[in-house]
Amino acid sequence: MRFLAFLLAIFCVSPSWAVHAYAQFGDIKYPPQFKNFDYVNPLAAKGGELVLVPPSRLSSFDKYNPFTLKGNAAPGLGSLLFESLLTGTMDEPATAYGLLAEDVSVAADRRSVQFRLRPQARFSNGDAVMADDVKHSFETLTSKQAAPQFRTLYADVTGVVVVNPRTVRFDFKSANPELPLIVGGMPVFSRAWGVQGGVRKPFDQIVTEAPIGSGPYKIGQVAFGRDISYERDSKYWAKDLNVRLGMFNFDRITYRLYKDNTAQLEGFKAGEFDFIQSFIAREWARGYAGKSFDNGLLIKRELKHGNAGDFQGFLFNTRLPKFQDVRVRQAIGLAMDFEWMNRQLFYNAYQRVRGYFVASDFEAKSVPDAAELALLEPLRSKLPPQVFNQPVPLPPYTSLDPKSGDTLRDHLRQAKALLADAGWTYRDGALRNAAGDAFSLEFLDNSGAMGRVVTPFAKNLEKLGFVVNYKVIDFAVLQKRLDVFDFEIISNRNVGSESPGTELLERFGSQAATTEGSGNFIGVRDPAVDALLSHVTAAKTRPQLISAARALDRVLRHGHYTVPHWYGGVHRVSWRSGKFEQPAITPRFYQPESWVTSTWSATLENRSSLAAAQRAEH
Structure with missing residues (x-):
């Protein structure tokens, strides 16, 4: 039995x-x-x-x-x-x-x-x-x-x-x-x-x-x-x-x-420590190379696993008035050319993140099925119509969309239209609202590693009229600012889960949005999201959990709260040979x-x- x-x-x-x-x-x-x-x-x-x-x-x-x-x-x-x-x-x-x-x-x-x-x-x-x-x-x-x-x-x-x-x-x-x-x-x-x-x-x-x-x-x-x-x-x-x-x-x-990734990698090569996990594709391809790797002193491996994929993306602080219009957030997302980055920066090492439950059973698919609709229908008055009648949003292919044939230029035109609908138009050298205020964006980082990603993204945003700033600060300072939600846009990663549950309240719940030190960096305060979170945490069977998580993923993706990044299907690790047994x-x-x-x-x-x-x- x-x-x-x-x-x-x-x-x-x-x-x-x-x-x-x-x-x-x-x-x-x-x-x-x-x-x-x-x-x-x-x-x-x-x-x-x-x-x-x-x-x-x-x-x-x-x-x-x-x-x-x-x-x-x-x-x-x-x-x-x-x-x-x-x-x-x-x-x-x-x-x-x-x-x-x-x-x-x-x-x-x-x-x-x-x-x-x-x-x-x-x-x-x-x-x-x-x-x-x-x-x-x-x-x-x-x-x-x-x-x-x-x-x-x-x-x-x-x-x-x-x-x-x-x-x-x-x-x-x-x-x-x-x-x-x-x-x-x-x-x-x-x-x-x-x-x-x-x-x-x-x-x-x-x-x-x-x-x-x-x-x-x-x-x-x-x-x-x-x-x-x-x-x-x-x-x-x-x-x-x-x-x-x-x-x-x-x-x-x-x-x-170590203070930065460069010093950390050089310390590893010099024998200051024994084991490291790499998160940067260019560094993995080019930095983890040389005599010590060639002669076997250092071992480099890509290890398979069955984990749900980690979510990673640029997060908007929607507590700020400038980010409260979903059309603005969607427009900013249209300006990121992931395919170009993957070719030019990442050695084609990644796949695009689509939703909040990456590469798992909990990721929303196309239009809602019957089980999802049973959870969404009672919330219809609190949700936009497209949640019910349109496929779940996918990050656009900006080099050449295989479905629509769109290019980056086409997506920038779409972004321009969305911004105009939201009251932001290009004039006097910048994207401005009716009051004449220029739209500025500040990306915060603690290591400088995201600079090579933000730079091409910023060039596309500047074509739309945004004034873009990229600021690198010490991690301790960044942590203090995150604790009190003092930022505009940050890059963040959440480890995937094979059984998502109560931790999502901390990430997307309304109560966490106003609690200093919480993980709800986005500032989501949505009664529909709260209702779906309650279904996730109360699920008594795995099929119930899958339906509730997919409905939640769908609603969040229609909210365009983030610009999704990328993920890999392996752990990239390196260690000193001759010292360990597995x-x-x-x-x-x-x-x-x-x-x-x-x-x-x-x-x-x-x-x-x-x-x-x-x-x-x-």
Whole structure:
């Protein structure tokens, strides 16, 4: 009998039943008492060192608390120091297995979930992980002292109840099948973190105090703001647990931070770190070359995966009056010639992003089907007619549209007409409104890497009369401006999901649009979008989730809130040869950083080298 059927049968005769895992949809792959995940090597040797760079725009850090709004936290903290009640896997979506919790039980009405903690679970200071710590973590993360996105994420949790010292229950507003996964994935930290002399510091004032989590690593050597090392905890409580066996094998994991991509790549070639993921096609084609690659000292690979594609695009800040007319946003999008960029800049390495759920089942197709219409019809008065009677918008082919035969010049003419309809015409050397104000655009960037993309885009926009500025600022400054939505246009990437859900409230929900520090950079405040988001988060089956996500994608694409960029179907990574061993099986759903840090191991040479260095240090 399939495990899910067994689980559902139990729910039919009992108010709840404690099991080792929870699945939002479909079957649970691993049975109770399984030995280890298939994609790990349970006999992997421990030891050695991994040095890498974060796969983000982070160029410095100023805190060890990753849960507050102000400042930039050191990379690696979330995955190496903190753990949660449940843990996901890299070979099945929307399923999680007990980590801090030895079992999970969902009420028959799905209005609550209960977790029983493992008696052996320990924090890095040796204290047992207790239900009071779970409750404290939730109440802290949902307080005003933590970053506001947590309040959005856990908005449907009405309370946390300590049932007994090792059992905790989360109560929900409604029967949302994703909520057990959401609260099960909440980071748990000790009540002792930030307590000095019996006095607890306000959470937003806990900055450089070492976190007290239950993860496999502790903070080691630090060059504050630049480099940080994590040392494997020899007393890690879960090292022999089935959901951790064969994982987190390096004795030391170090992150190095660089101010720009050029310095980072040169540092890699010079041997300053061991592993890197590339996001720039030209750099991958031309920069990852030379003697070290030819002689095999550095390995360069394009790794396949089954992930949903990442969304990437230029985002408009629609809080600004200039971007509130959809015709203006559509006109700006018509001016980007992706095909030319792909040929001239990207070595034909990419495909065009079409919607918000890239290369997945959740991407809207042509006109709405019956299942989508059932969700859209009640919202007809809140939506433009084209949502119902026109195919979902596709980014235009600007070199030569294979369907219409249009060229870039044709699309610029269309853009000119849209701008005129919106009240913007070219006169006195610029695109102006009735009041005579010139239309200026400012693209913000932190590394300068988007400059070669913005430049040809800007030339096309200038043909329409826009005054275009491209501004490069430090990442810390950019982050502060993003937190308060002080920008016009930015480039942003969201990692794709095999089971999109509550995280979309943070990205597109009306409440997040007015919450500083949220991910709703666009500023979407649309009751129709909110209604579709509620359908996404309440979906009880995968077909329901697909229909709701497609309807949401359709409405957002008709809103022209972004100028879609591009995506690739592989992970481009490079590493230093002779230092690492990989498990025999590559998982289907993974990001390179977490795959390497959690499942790779060091060669004998690597282990010996670190051991010698540690002896010298002492």
